[in-house]
Amino acid sequence: MILALILLRTGQTLMTQTEQMPEEPRCHLFQPMLVSGKTKLSLQPWPEYTDDEHVLLGSESLLTVCEPTEAVRDAYLKKIGKTLEDFTEDPDEQAVLLNEDETVPEPEDYEPRYAEEPLY
DSSP states (O other): OEEEEEEETTSOEEEEEEEEOSSSSOEEEEEEEEEEOSSSOEEEESSTTOOOOEEEEOGGGEEEEEOOOHHHHHHHHHHHTOOGGGGSOOTTOOOOOOOTTOOOOOGGGOOOSSOOOOOO
């Protein structure tokens, strides 16, 4: 996850930990905070009236994603109790690449690894 400032089509600005997802909803937000105030910065949990920390956001609601200012970033980190070092990548951690011979099974060949139970 990365730290990002997200501008919504509604005009709201969010500071959050986020990751892009391959399909809709496109953004996974963790601990999003609504940013407000011109002279005095205010961060409030978003969305209101819930204790959920994980929020999925569709691309139709998104205007843009950008880097926050240092002041907003530092206020957010203080509010969630983390430091910037918590978000820096470990140089020893490497991305795992798929080999060319690895393929995704066709839908008709795929069998789930769980047993489906009847609904009723």
